[in-house]
Amino acid sequence: MTTQKHLFMFFLVICLSISYTQAQEIFISNTSNRTCTSLNGKWQYVVDAYETGGMGGMPIFKNYEPKEKSDRVEYGFTSGRTLWVPGSWNIQKPELSYFEGSIWYRKTFNKENIAKDKRYFIYVGAANYKTTVSFNGKILGEHEGGFTPFSYEVTNLLQAKDNYVIIGVNNSREADYIPSKVTDWFNHGGITRDVKLIEVSKTFINNYFIALDKSTLHLKTKQIKGKIQLTGSELPEKVNVIIPELNINKEVTVNKDGDTEFKLDVKKLELWSPENPKLYDITLTAGDDKISDEIGFRTIETKGKQILLNGKPVFLKGICLHDENPLRKDRANNMEDAKLVLSWAQELGCNFLRLAHYPHQEKIVRLADKMGILLWEELPLYWGIQWGNPEVLKKAKAQYAEMINRDYNRASSIIWSVANETAPTEDRTKFLSELADYIRSIDDTRLISAACKKDQEADGHPDSVYTYNDPLMKKLDIISFNEYLGWYGGFPEECRNKSFKAGLEKPIIVTEFGGGALQGFHGDSLTRWSEEFQEYLYKESIAMFDKIDGLAGMTPWILVDFQSPLRQLPEIQDGWNRKGLISEKGYKKKAFFILKKYYETK
Numbered sequence: 001m002t003t004q005k006h007l008f009m010f011f012l013v014i015c016l017s018i019s020y021t022q023a024q025e026i027f028i029s030n031t032s033n034r035t036c037t038s039l040n041g042k043w044q045y046v047v048d049a050y051e052t053g054g055m056g057g058m059p060i061f062k063n064y065e066p067k068e069k070s071d072r073v074e075y076g077f078t079s080g081r082t083l084w085v086p087g088s089w090n091i092q093k094p095e096l097s098y099f100e101g102s103i104w105y106r107k108t109f110n111k112e113n114i115a116k117d118k119r120y121f122i123y124v125g126a127a128n129y130k131t132t133v134s135f136n137g138k139i140l141g142e143h144e145g146g147f148t149p150f151s152y153e154v155t156n157l158l159q160a161k162d163n164y165v166i167i168g169v170n171n172s173r174e175a176d177y178i179p180s181k182v183t184d185w186f187n188h189g190g191i192t193r194d195v196k197l198i199e200v201s202k203t204f205i206n207n208y209f210i211a212l213d214k215s216t217l218h219l220k221t222k223q224i225k226g227k228i229q230l231t232g233s234e235l236p237e238k239v240n241v242i243i244p245e246l247n248i249n250k251e252v253t254v255n256k257d258g259d260t261e262f263k264l265d266v267k268k269l270e271l272w273s274p275e276n277p278k279l280y281d282i283t284l285t286a287g288d289d290k291i292s293d294e295i296g297f298r299t300i301e302t303k304g305k306q307i308l309l310n311g312k313p314v315f316l317k318g319i320c321l322h323d324e325n326p327l328r329k330d331r332a333n334n335m336e337d338a339k340l341v342l343s344w345a346q347e348l349g350c351n352f353l354r355l356a357h358y359p360h361q362e363k364i365v366r367l368a369d370k371m372g373i374l375l376w377e378e379l380p381l382y383w384g385i386q387w388g389n390p391e392v393l394k395k396a397k398a399q400y401a402e403m404i405n406r407d408y409n410r411a412s413s414i415i416w417s418v419a420n421e422t423a424p425t426e427d428r429t430k431f432l433s434e435l436a437d438y439i440r441s442i443d444d445t446r447l448i449s450a451a452c453k454k455d456q457e458a459d460g461h462p463d464s465v466y467t468y469n470d471p472l473m474k475k476l477d478i479i480s481f482n483e484y485l486g487w488y489g490g491f492p493e494e495c496r497n498k499s500f501k502a503g504l505e506k507p508i509i510v511t512e513f514g515g516g517a518l519q520g521f522h523g524d525s526l527t528r529w530s531e532e533f534q535e536y537l538y539k540e541s542i543a544m545f546d547k548i549d550g551l552a553g554m555t556p557w558i559l560v561d562f563q564s565p566l567r568q569l570p571e572i573q574d575g576w577n578r579k580g581l582i583s584e585k586g587y588k589k590k591a592f593f594i595l596k597k598y599y600e601t602k
C-alpha cells in the first residue's frame, strides 16, 4: 500500500475513533413505563446503496451540511424526503419496495429542561437487520438482530437545541445472520418499531425478573422469586418490592454489583390462566427510581405426555402468526395491529399462538397477557443457519438474551423455541443443544421446544407410520413438528392411513400443517388453491393429528396470508403466501370454520 494510502487509512481510523464513543448497550426493560420522548414520526433519510456509510469520503453520521458556497458535501437529509418510523421502508416508497442494503435515517429535535440528575438513552424497539446508532456526530454502537430492542446512553451528548439522531439500518441477507439468506417471509427493512428518548435516574432499575417459583405451586404458602438489576454509580442499599393487592412491601438488599434477589411468601395468590388472566400491579423502587408493571403468576411444566398449566393439563388450541398487519402490508408495530390479530385468534377459538419465526412486537405479548392467550416465541434459527460458526451461536445467545430480557415477566409466554425445520446434522444438534442449555440457565420458568421435521426425507413414504427420532428431541421439553402431507406431496385423503411415532414420552405439538387458498376462489376439493381444497385438507389433517397419542396442541400454518418473495404464482399468490385462514383483506376462508369447530370440541 502506498504512503498516501497509509496516511488516508490512518486519518480515517483517527476520525472514526474520535467519533466512536464506546456507549455501552444497556437493556432497559418496560420502557412504556418510563419517562419518554417519542421519536416516532417522519425521519429524513439517505439511501446508502453501496453500504459505505459515507458519500464523497464523508461519513453520513457526521451530518455534514455545506456552510460556505465553496463547501463540498455529497449527501443531504434536507430534501423533504422522509420515511415514517416505525415502519418498513419497503412499503413506503415504490423505489424501495425490494431494496436490500443500507439506509441512514435522521431525526432532529430540541430538548428543553435537561435534568442534571437524570440519564438519557436512545431506545429502539427493533430495526432490521444490522443497525448503527449515532447521536450528535458520535457513533454509539452497532446492534445485530432484526427483532429485539436495544438502547444506548446519550447523557453526555444531549443538548438543549439541534440534537440529531442518525441511525443506519442494513437489511441485507447474509449467510452468517439469523435468519440466514432464504426465508419464506418478506425482508422488511428499516426501523420497524418505536424509537424513544428515555429519561431515568442516575441510578435506575434497568431490568427485573419476577415469577412464581414452580416448586411451591402445590404449597399453601407459595413463593414469588425475583431478581432486580440496577445500573448506576451510586447504588442504593435497598430496593422495595410493592404488590398492594397482596399486602407486600418488601425491602431487599442490593449487592455490590447492583443486583438483588428475593423470595416473597404469598398465601392467597390468584394464578394467571387463559380463563382468568389475572395480573398484579407491582412497583419497584430504588433510591429515587420507580417502575411499575402488571405481572401474572403461573407455572408451566410437562408430566409424561401432558403440558400442565398451574398443575392442570392444558390443550393448546393454537395457530401460527407472522408479525405483519396484512391490511397495511407492514410489520405490526402498534397496539391496533396487536388487537386485530388477537381478536381474530380469539374468534377462531384459540388459547395459544405461535409467534413465528422471530420475536414479535412487545405490544402483542403484553396484550396476550391481558387477554389470556398463551404464546410460543422463537428466534429465526430457520433454514440455512451456519451451525458450525461459533460467531452465529454467540449471536443466537445474545438475541435470545434480549428476547428473554424483554418478555421474562410475561405470563402468556410459555415456550421458547430454538429452531424451525432444521436438518439434524451433528453441528446443528450441538449448536441447538448448547442454546437450549443457555436458555434454561437464564430462564427456568418456561418450556423449550423446536419445530422439527419427520425422519423420512421425501413425502409419499411407503410406511404408514411417520417417525420422529430427531436427536435434538432429547433436549426438548415438548416434541414439535411440521407436517404438510396433502399439500407438499400426496393428497388429503392419504392422511387417513398415516400415524405418527415420536420415540419419547413427551407432549407433542403439531407446529405446522395446512395449504394455500386464494380467498374467494372456489372449486371442488381437488382444485388446488380453492377454498374447498384447503377446507378438505384441514378436515383430513385434523382427523389425522387428533389420533396422535400425546397430542397436547397444534398451531396450523397460518392465521393470515402474509407477504413472501417465494410466492409468485400470478393471479393466485402475487407475492403472498396463501396458507392463511384469513386473507390479507381480512376475509375468512372456509377452512377457518373447520378449525374453529374442532377447537370447540377440545
Ligand code: GCU
Binding pocket: 184, 357, 420, 421, 482, 512, 557, 577, 579
Ligand atoms: C415451512 C416454514 C414456514 C413456511 C411454510 C410454507 O414449514 O416453517 O415458514 O412459510 O412451511 O411452506 O408455507
